[in-house]
Amino acid sequence: MISFYGQLGLLVRDVMVAILTSGFRIRQSLHQIVVIGVGSQVVVTITGAFTGAVLAAQTYFKFSELGLEAATGPVVSIAMCRELGPVLAALMVAGRMGSAMSAEIGTMRVTEQIDALRAMGTDPVEYLVIPRLVAILISLPILTAEAIWCGILSSQFLTVDLFGIPEPWYTEQLLSHTRSSDVIAGLVKSVLFGFLIVIASCHRGLSAKDGAMGVGQATTRAVVDSALAILVVNFFLSLLLERWFPTHLVDF
Amino acid sequence: MNLEPPPYFEIEDLYQSFDGQPVLQGVSFKVPRGRTTAILGGSGAGKSVLLRHLNGLLKPISGTVRVTGIDIGAFSERQLRSIRRRIGVLFQDGALFDSMSVGENVAFPLREGGERSAKVIADRVEEVLSLVGLSGQQAKMPDALSGGMRKRVALARALAPRPDCILYDEPTAGLDPILSESITHLIRTLQSTLHITSVMVTHHLASMRYAADHVVFMKSGIVRYEGSVSQFDQSDDEAVKAFLHADAMGIPPSTSDKIESS
Numbered sequence: 037m038i039s040f041y042g043q044l045g046l047l048v049r050d051v052m053v054a055i056l057t058s059g060f061r062i063r064q065s066l067h068q069i070v071v072i073g074v075g076s077q078v079v080v081t082i083t084g085a086f087t088g089a090v091l092a093a094q095t096y097f098k099f100s101e102l103g104l105e106a107a108t109g110p111v112v113s114i115a116m117c118r119e120l121g122p123v124l125a126a127l128m129v130a131g132r133m134g135s136a137m138s139a140e141i142g143t144m145r146v147t148e149q150i151d152a153l154r155a156m157g158t159d160p161v162e163y164l165v166i167p168r169l170v171a172i173l174i175s176l177p178i179l180t181a182e183a184i185w186c187g188i189l190s191s192q193f194l195t196v197d198l199f200g201i202p203e204p205w206y207t208e209q210l211l212s213h214t215r216s217s218d219v220i221a222g223l224v225k226s227v228l229f230g231f232l233i234v235i236a237s238c239h240r241g242l243s244a245k246d247g248a249m250g251v252g253q254a255t256t257r258a259v260v261d262s263a264l265a266i267l268v269v270n271f272f273l274s275l276l277l278e279r280w281f282p283t284h285l286v287d288f
Numbered sequence: 289m290n291l292e293p294p295p296y297f298e299i300e301d302l303y304q305s306f307d308g309q310p311v312l313q314g315v316s317f318k319v320p321r322g323r324t325t326a327i328l329g330g331s332g333a334g335k336s337v338l339l340r341h342l343n344g345l346l347k348p349i350s351g352t353v354r355v356t357g358i359d360i361g362a363f364s365e366r367q368l369r370s371i372r373r374r375i376g377v378l379f380q381d382g383a384l385f386d387s388m389s390v391g392e393n394v395a396f397p398l399r400e401g402g403e404r405s406a407k408v409i410a411d412r413v414e415e416v417l418s419l420v421g422l423s424g425q426q427a428k429m430p431d432a433l434s435g436g437m438r439k440r441v442a443l444a445r446a447l448a449p450r451p452d453c454i455l456y457d458e459p460t461a462g463l464d465p466i467l468s469e470s471i472t473h474l475i476r477t478l479q480s481t482l483h484i485t486s487v488m489v490t491h492h493l494a495s496m497r498y499a500a501d502h503v504v505f506m507k508s509g510i511v512r513y514e515g516s517v518s519q520f521d522q523s524d525d526e527a528v529k530a531f532l533h534a535d536a537m538g539i540p541p542s543t544s545d546k547i548e549s550s
Contacts, residue, residue, distance in 0.1 A: 057366075140387075143386075144385075147381065147383060147386070148379045148380070148381065148383035149383050149384075149385055149386070151340075151345055151379065151383065152377070152379055152383035152384075152385070154345055154365070154372070155343060155345060155372055155375070155377040155379075156372065156373065156377075156396065156397045156400055156449075157368075157369040157370070157372040157373040157397075157400060157401075158400050159365060159366075159369075
């Protein structure tokens with residue numbers, strides 16, 4: 037337990053030292069942006085669209101009983117911006133890319149490729165971890181924004197086109213209750229989630245052992261670690277971000 | 289005044305254990321410059337573990353490793369880099385990067401060493417690949433290669449940055465007799481033409497006799513013999529005798545270890 041967090045701490049330190057002293061490899065980072073960012077778009081947008089849609093449906097069903105149909109837009113938009121967008125995008129990326137990262141690095145570990153890197157004077161953290169970190173820190177906020185956008189769009193389609201709320205009313209309510217602080221809070225979260233995914237997954241990969249089974253275990257654990265870290269950290273972040281970027285801040 | 293340069297590696301009183309199981313128990317020996325040293329012993333004698341201490345891939349529990357007279361015990365990974373770039377390693381299964389082609393694998397240490405010119409890199413890659421008899425195979429992926437070819441590509445990769453020392457981990461293991469002879473021959477040629485210091489971990493007596501100048505014999509993490517190849521056969525040590533005897537009978541030394549201990 038303690039040694040697990042110690043190893044994570046050491047990895048974070050190595051990452052910081054490597055970024056500060058040797059910068060990052062542009063080629064590898066661009067490659068990872070294609071793999072992580074571009075490759076995850078379909079998954080993340082579908083997730084965002086359907087989450088926005090069910091949220092809109094359930095909110096509309098209940099709120100219309102109370103005559104609050106117009107609140108559907110703001111509820112969906114704030115929930116998507118602050119919680120669902122960043123968390124679900126991060127969970128999808130953790131499932132898709134966290135597993136791939138730990139499997140790839142874990143296989144390199146058990147086939148001595150990591151040792152070969154070290155033996156040739158190349159730091160595995162600098163060569164393998166940093167490009168993935170750079171890529172995810174750039175990609176995940178964009179993916180999160182896409183998820184939010186798709187969620188709001190699908191909720192608008194549902195409430196306006198199917199349930200019949202007048203469009204200007206929906207739009208006006210949504211815009212007047214969604215603040216830029218909501219969007220910023222979501223994007224800040226996604227940056228931190230990206231960091232968690234890479235550290236958790238690369239740590240599991242780098243410490244993989246015992247052949248194929250070990251790589252399998254490392255992959256499972258990488259996804260579980262990342263997902264739990266995202267969910268737990270998200271709760272505390274929500275409280276903190278409410279202090280720094282409050283949603284009730286009046287900006288009109 | 290002593291002008292004699294220090295030996296390439298000086299190992300003193302090295303201890304290592306994994307999960308409470310002692311692997312190296314006070315190992316000391318020297319690797320002379322420009323010669324081939326064989327670390328000989330049965331399976332599980334701690335040879336490969338020992339090899340990983342020479343370039344700092346593993347840190348000993350106690351004892352010192354001096355590389356060209358410099359104690360690397362307190363070196364960080366970063367400080368070890370410049371030393372590691374001078375020491376090529378041939379891993380047991382090659383450890384080729386399986387996401388890269390043969391050419392990219394061999395070019396890797398050159399790029400990492402700071403070479404920027406694509407032409408210089410391509411020329412050097414072709415040069416070392418032809419040295420190991422794989423000229424023109426740059427575009428192949430490691431998965432498409434046989435075990436012997438992978439090993440030769442790995443050797444080309446180790447040679448590419450012109451190291452002044454190469455560590456071989458079981459260079460002949462898993463190869464057919466003809467290939468293992470050609471690898472052994474290559475090791476000897478490299479030593480005699482380029483004067484590269486070589487350390488070869490092996491349990492193969494014939495390749496040791498052919499390629500090595502200096503022998504370190506290990507059993508259960510202890511050095512039982514260190515000296516010239518010619519005197520190895522005359523050693524009075526029980527373990528050396530058993531090893532030679534088993535080899536003469538054609539029993540692989542790994543099995544003879546088990547028979548003896550049971």
